Amino acid sequence: MKKEGRKKKTFLQRPFHPGSLESSSRPSNGLHSKFKLFSPSLCYLTLVAKITNRMSEEKDVRTVDVHEEEEDADRDEGAVGFSESTFLVPWMRLDMLRALFARNMALPRHHAPVLEEMTLNGIAKYIQSGKGKRILCMVGAGISTSAGIPDFRSPGSGLYHNLQKYNLPHPQAIFEMSYFKMNPQPFFTLAKELYPGEFKPTVSHYFMRFLQDKGLLLRCYTQNIDTLERVAGITGDNLVEAHGSFHTSHCLSCGKVFTLTWMKEEIFKDKVPVCDECEGLVKPDIVFFGESLPQRFFQCIQKDCSDCDLLIIMGTSLVVQPFSSLTNRVSETTPRLLLNMERSGQTDPIMAALGLGSGMDFDSENAYRDVAWLGKCDDGCLALAELLGWKEEFEALVTAEHSRIDEELTTVKPQGATTEVHHP
Incomplete structure (x- = not known):
């Protein structure tokens, strides 16, 4: 009682x-x-x-x-x-x-530092020591903004902010399957503005290509649908397009596959692409909200995260799952470098202090492997290349590739396409 x-x-x-x-x-x-x-x-x-x-x-x-x-x-x-x-x-x-x-x-209390210093220079020394030879890259829209492609969430300039002209019920509707089937025109109007081939790869794209050429790139996981990784020369084997891309398209009715060239021609005719066999709606193979990620994403992540000895994250807010979870799948002794305009992917400060967080820890007294370099991704890549003694060779690659693209665009132009090319 x-x-x-x-x-x-x-x-x-x-x-x-x-x-x-x-x-x-x-x-x-x-x-x-x-x-x-x-x-x-x-x-x-x-x-x-x-x-x-x-x-x-x-x-x-x-x-x-x-x-x-x-x-x-x-x-x-x-x-x-x-x-x-x-x-x-x-x-x-x-x-x-x-x-x-x-x-x-049974949680570990502390980790011994895996870098000489928690700076970009510490990352450079780690690579130079031969420890960073299987580098995994995670990239988002931030690596393409210098090419003229807007990211999604930046206030005032982000893609979602500028979709009012399409009279959508809400900004994300343009990437929702139900709305696309009902009214595909807004998506294809936007696609014409952002279509691959109208933009050049950036310094950040070519930095990953440079790692590939040196035999250091384990894989690039990208959230982007602009195919600029492919244009930069990253091979299909070294690339996982986690949110799909315009590289292929398929009919939503019969499943027939269409090429990038076919889709581009249809879009630049200001037509809603339809299948030439069943007249069904044709959709680029990009992942809309509610759709599953490509099977290749799930096939590669387990082995890649196990093999990775350095993770480089560029131009992403790390808020979209399951892509952002990759940061926590690598080994606890794998250094993680973030090149971004702001910190992202951090664990909750209180949970980090308790040693219970799974996000990145840049600033606490227990930080031992995470480095944040804040600024434009291109500038971060150039700074790292300079610290590694690669700057001249790297800049020569970028210059040569941009010249090659300029030459190709002057000789081959799709019907209805503009001759203007956005330079990073």
């Missing part, structure tokens, strides 16, 4: 043990039914979040009286975890919490 004037302990104020979240006697907060399906490890992670939230919100935590019956129950044999006094100390240090969970979850 409850005593008058006594306050009932909340869930956070009760001693914790791994099975406590599965107990039917515990109050439900909407998540309870989900937690009971998972392991005690998830229970610990959940408790960490609750503890740290409480610590940040309450500067003065008072001890709450408890019922004698509840105290007896919490001291049952086999219950392990926090005592009330330990739990309610507001100044509990995070490293003490981390040590506790490291013991219970």
